[in-house]
Amino acid sequence: MEDxxxxxxxxxxxxxxxRAIVIAKLELQADSILYDIGAGTGSVAVEAALTARQxxxxxxxxxxxxxxxxRRNQAALGAKNLTVVEGRAPKALAGLPIPDRVFIGGxxxxxxxxxxxxxxxxxxxxxVLTVIxxxxxxxxxxxxxxxxxxxxxxxVQVARAEKLGNYHLMQGQNPVYIITISGGMK
Amino acid sequence: MEDxxxxxxxxxxxxxxxRAIVIAKLELQADSILYDIGAGTGSVAVEAALTARQxxxxxxxxxxxxxxxxRRNQAALGAKNLTVVEGRAPKALAGLPIPDRVFIGGxxxxxxxxxxxxxxxxxxxxxVLTVIxxxxxxxxxxxxxxxxxxxxxxxVQVARAEKLGNYHLMQGQNPVYIITISGGMK
Amino acid sequence: MEDxxxxxxxxxxxxxxxRAIVIAKLELQADSILYDIGAGTGSVAVEAALTARQxxxxxxxxxxxxxxxxRRNQAALGAKNLTVVEGRAPKALAGLPIPDRVFIGGxxxxxxxxxxxxxxxxxxxxxVLTVIxxxxxxxxxxxxxxxxxxxxxxxVQVARAEKLGNYHLMQGQNPVYIITISGGMK
Amino acid sequence: MEDxxxxxxxxxxxxxxxRAIVIAKLELQADSILYDIGAGTGSVAVEAALTARQxxxxxxxxxxxxxxxxRRNQAALGAKNLTVVEGRAPKALAGLPIPDRVFIGGxxxxxxxxxxxxxxxxxxxxxVLTVIxxxxxxxxxxxxxxxxxxxxxxxVQVARAEKLGNYHLMQGQNPVYIITISGGMK
Numbered sequence: 001m002e003d004x005x006x007x008x009x010x011x012x013x014x015x016x017x018x019r020a021i022v023i024a025k026l027e028l029q030a031d032s033i034l035y036d037i038g039a040g041t042g043s044v045a046v047e048a049a050l051t052a053r054q055x056x057x058x059x060x061x062x063x064x065x066x067x068x069x070x071r072r073n074q075a076a077l078g079a080k081n082l083t084v085v086e087g088r089a090p091k092a093l094a095g096l097p098i099p100d101r102v103f104i105g106g107x108x109x110x111x112x113x114x115x116x117x118x119x120x121x122x123x124x125x126x127x128v129l130t131v132i133x134x135x136x137x138x139x140x141x142x143x144x145x146x147x148x149x150x151x152x153x154x155x156v157q158v159a160r161a162e163k164l165g166n167y168h169l170m171q172g173q174n175p176v177y178i179i180t181i182s183g184g185m186k
Numbered sequence: 187m188e189d190x191x192x193x194x195x196x197x198x199x200x201x202x203x204x205r206a207i208v209i210a211k212l213e214l215q216a217d218s219i220l221y222d223i224g225a226g227t228g229s230v231a232v233e234a235a236l237t238a239r240q241x242x243x244x245x246x247x248x249x250x251x252x253x254x255x256x257r258r259n260q261a262a263l264g265a266k267n268l269t270v271v272e273g274r275a276p277k278a279l280a281g282l283p284i285p286d287r288v289f290i291g292g293x294x295x296x297x298x299x300x301x302x303x304x305x306x307x308x309x310x311x312x313x314v315l316t317v318i319x320x321x322x323x324x325x326x327x328x329x330x331x332x333x334x335x336x337x338x339x340x341x342v343q344v345a346r347a348e349k350l351g352n353y354h355l356m357q358g359q360n361p362v363y364i365i366t367i368s369g370g371m372k
Numbered sequence: 373m374e375d376x377x378x379x380x381x382x383x384x385x386x387x388x389x390x391r392a393i394v395i396a397k398l399e400l401q402a403d404s405i406l407y408d409i410g411a412g413t414g415s416v417a418v419e420a421a422l423t424a425r426q427x428x429x430x431x432x433x434x435x436x437x438x439x440x441x442x443r444r445n446q447a448a449l450g451a452k453n454l455t456v457v458e459g460r461a462p463k464a465l466a467g468l469p470i471p472d473r474v475f476i477g478g479x480x481x482x483x484x485x486x487x488x489x490x491x492x493x494x495x496x497x498x499x500v501l502t503v504i505x506x507x508x509x510x511x512x513x514x515x516x517x518x519x520x521x522x523x524x525x526x527x528v529q530v531a532r533a534e535k536l537g538n539y540h541l542m543q544g545q546n547p548v549y550i551i552t553i554s555g556g557m558k
Numbered sequence: 559m560e561d562x563x564x565x566x567x568x569x570x571x572x573x574x575x576x577r578a579i580v581i582a583k584l585e586l587q588a589d590s591i592l593y594d595i596g597a598g599t600g601s602v603a604v605e606a607a608l609t610a611r612q613x614x615x616x617x618x619x620x621x622x623x624x625x626x627x628x629r630r631n632q633a634a635l636g637a638k639n640l641t642v643v644e645g646r647a648p649k650a651l652a653g654l655p656i657p658d659r660v661f662i663g664g665x666x667x668x669x670x671x672x673x674x675x676x677x678x679x680x681x682x683x684x685x686v687l688t689v690i691x692x693x694x695x696x697x698x699x700x701x702x703x704x705x706x707x708x709x710x711x712x713x714v715q716v717a718r719a720e721k722l723g724n725y726h727l728m729q730g731q732n733p734v735y736i737i738t739i740s741g742g743m744k
Contacts (some may be wrong), residue, residue, distance in 0.1 A: 001212065004196030017207050017364075024187065105244060133539035136709070138696040141354075153347035153692070154203060155356060157529055157715060159547050161339035167505035168327075169340060171632065173546035175531050175713065179205075199618035259595050319725035320525070324510040341504070341547065343529060343715055353691035361527065361717050373582065389712060389736075392582030393575050396559065433647060514727075525719035526575060533711035540699075542713060550575075 001050075004172040005102045006043045007076065009069050011043040015107060017158045018130060018176050025128045025152075025180045026101050028052045033099045035060060037089045037114060040104025042070030042082075048103070049079035057082045058099075060092050062108065098122050104129045112173040115147075115181075131177040140179055152180040187236075192229045193262065195255050199227040200291060203344045204316060204362050211314045211338075211366045212287050214238045219285045221246060222274045223300060224292025228256030228268075234289070235265035243268045244282050246275050248294065276303040284308050290315045297325045301333075301367075310369040317363040326365055338366040373422075379443050379448065380414045385413040386477060387532045390502060390548050397500045397524075397552045398473050405471045406430060409461045409486060410478025412441030414454075420475070421451035429454045429466050432461050434480065449460045463491040472493050476501040483511045487519075487553075496555040503549040510549055524552040559608075564601045567627050571599040572663060575716045576665055576688060576734050583686045583710075583738045585661050586610040586641025591657045593618060595647045595672060600628030601717045606661070607637035615640045616654050619648050619684040621665065648675040649668075656680050662687045673705075673739075682741040689735040717732065 003016045013119055022044055029036065032055040036045040039059035049057040059070050059082060067086045075084050085092050090113050102118045104111070120126050128179065131137050144151055157175040161168040189202045200208065214220065218241040222231040225245035234243050235243040245256050245268060253272045260268050270296055271278050276299045288304045288311055290297070299362055317323050341360040347354040375388045377413035386394065400406065404427040408417040421429040427514040431454060439458045446454050457464050462485050474490045474497055476483070490497050504508050516523050519557050533540040552558055561574045564579050572580065580602055586592065590613040590649040597617035607615040617640060619625050625644045632640050643650050660676045660683055662669070676683050689695050702709055715733040719726040 001213075016210065017342060020210030021203050024202065024209075027187075063291045133536075133537050133541050134695065134699055136344060136531060137692065138510070138699050141692055141696050153354060153356075155345045155542060156203060157343045157531070159341045159529070159544070161506060164505075167507050169505050170339075170547050172529060172546045174544045175542050318720060319727050320513055321507065323506065324513055329507055329512055342611075343717070343730060345715070345730070347692060350691075353693050356733050357692050358715060358717070358732045360730045361728050371711050374630075388582065389579050389714060392578045396574065396578030397580070399559075512602060525726060525728075527717045529715045531713045542711075543708060 013050045031055045032101045034101040037104045042073045046073050046079045049082040060085045063086045089116045104125045127181040129174045129179045217241045218287045220287040221285045223290045229258045232259050232265045235268040239288045246306045248270045276300045288313045313367040315365045383413045403427045404473045406473040407471045414445045418451045421454040432457045447475045451524045462486045474499045499550045499553040569599050589613045590659045593657045594661040595662045600631045604631050604637045607640040618643045618644045648672045660685045686741040687737045
């Protein structure tokens with residue numbers, strides 16, 4: 001889906017190209033239970049809900065402003081199978097149905113705890129993370145080493161043409177690491 | 187879908203991250219008629235067919251080896267709503283149902299003719315192109331200028347971690363331009 | 373040289389990493405005569421003048437504000453072997469000494485004329501261009517084809533870590549094409 | 559300098575664009591003492607020696623094959639102010655003159671020790687590192703945090719046009735992080 005379909009506010013939104021790759025790497029099933037942790041504007045959550053129509057998406061977001069935005073995007077795009085959970089992971093995950101898919105767009109410094117908790121719930125869970133800070137990249141690397149896990153790691157750098165008079169100038173976007181931990185066969 | 191799901195042979199394949207963005211930019215409807223021109227291994231065609239399940243995909247490919255590969259990928263992944271058309275576009279497009287979506291991964295130097303033909307058929311057609319040669323980028327730019335069309339142009343550069351001993355080295359892939367000509371509302 | 377050494381104003385400046393590559397590709401001799409066409413803030417001109425200390429740099433810039441900035445950077449960094457030429461190339465080049473090196477950072481739509489003129493003056497001239505607009509990339513490609521010239525073409529995308537709290541976020545800069553036309557042995 | 563000026567063998571060589579940025583970030587003085595640690599083919603060492611003509615470059619390399627290559631490149635390009643040191647840093651650094659500049663292209667897992675040793679010798683030393691492995695990026699980040707140092711961190715991704723028939727295809731090179739620790743004013 002294009003970015004223009006989403007209401008944004010001041011919350012940073014996963015850009016359409018990155019979102020497309022994230023959705024593809026999640027390999028959603030029609031009935032997947034997905035946690036979107038650090039859901040921001042909810043763009044990944046809503047697009048995932050529209051993909052896994054017999055499943056359910058839990059969008060975990062600690063900022064009230066973000067939660068409101070997710071609800072507005074949910075309503076605007078008709079994603080009924082989505083529940084907004086206001087709070088911080090991993091605490092806010094207590095009591096939610098067991099996920100088979102998890103997307104982590106923001107972890108508030110609790111990455112290892114979040115990963116342990118969702119993997120304890122379901123050792124087969126497939127987790128996709130987007131990382132923009134070098135410190136978070138280090139956190140992920142250390143977690144993978146400690147738990148002796150392999151992951152797919154790609155970095156993606158997008159530039160977009162902007163028109164200036166008769167010229168199209170390529171504008172660089174921020175590079176993003178996309179990391180996929182595939183918990184096993186489903 | 188991951189690259190490993192596809193049989194490749196010696197034909198270059200659109201890599202999974204680029205394919206995910208292409209599929210997203212096509213905005214396939216459940217009943218879309220898609221031409222995949224220069225279909226190569228058929229990875230885009232097959233993934234599109236599995237997405238637009240009530241629609242149909244025509245994979246146009248001039249090399250016999252490519253056509254065979256597409257058929258094998260089609261069979262392996264159960265994409266019934268896909269027809270392989272051996273030949274060169276635009277000639278090979280004659281007689282096919284009118285498309286609402288076109289993906290051009292290779293144009294054999296006939297880009298302007300192909301674009302004119304599919305846009306004549308259906309002025310509302312949505313076209314996505316992947317471009318890796320500077321000369322093709324020029325061809326697209328001149329076509330857009332001549333026809334007074336606007337398009338979305340992004341470039342995407344992916345790097346992938348490869349393991350070497352205890353180290354993960356990021357390996358650069360070739361940058362790809364992805365261009366979307368949205369013909370209008372559907 | 374780091375960017376912080378230059379006074380900028382509102383004129384866009386070639387960033388330090390791109391400037392380093394441009395200076396390297398120019399292969400300046402100690403006594404080179406360099407034209408810096410579309411000199412902007414003069415960052416390339418000044419750094420080149422400090423490199424080719426027995427040579428001379430002509431910084432051609434059409435905006436008065438730019439010319440003033442170049443003079444201030446020249447004074448601040450002590451680059452005596454540099455002359456600011458206010459005007460538009462190729463017209464403003466008339467009467468200047470024959471160059472063995474030319475850098476084109478901006479061509480005001482006169483790229484082919486500029487290239488013809490400097491190559492007529494000195495068929496051995498080494499020319500380096502930075503290109504950020506797709507239309508200019510097309511112009512360069514067509515010129516090379518028409519004149520049957522080969523050139524080295526690279527694209528460079530830089531991202532820079534910015535500190536946000538305890539995190540370093542990589543910020544993407546705009547991709548730049550750097551094209552080198554080596555006129556022959558000197 | 560262009561890559562073609564260097565003899566390569568099988569040792570990986572810092573590519574010309576990255577080398578240009580590294581040389582610029584080193585901010586060599588005419589009389590700088592530079593250690594090039596993990597010197598590989600010696601391309602950085604030789605170019606630095608030709609830049610800092612009244613200074614001296616110590617190229618530390620543990621592989622005999624590499625040392626031989628550095629000597630051949632040194633001879634071919636006339637870089638007299640360069641000494642090849644066969645061995646592993648930091649041990650191989652014992653007894654060398656105090657450096658004001660250090661480039662680390664490879665650290666053999668001893669990064670923290672090397673950094674501590676050169677910074678103990680000269681707290682004002684300016685250090686530039688190129689990093690291609692995620693694990694090394696983590697090592698650098700942890701070192702900076704532990705020693706409460708700030709550094710400039712950029713990533714650079716280059717693509718180079720290769721001719722295939724009448725087409726120029728952009729070929730992605732591997733992304734490189736370039737990190738600069740500026741020890742203070744000189």
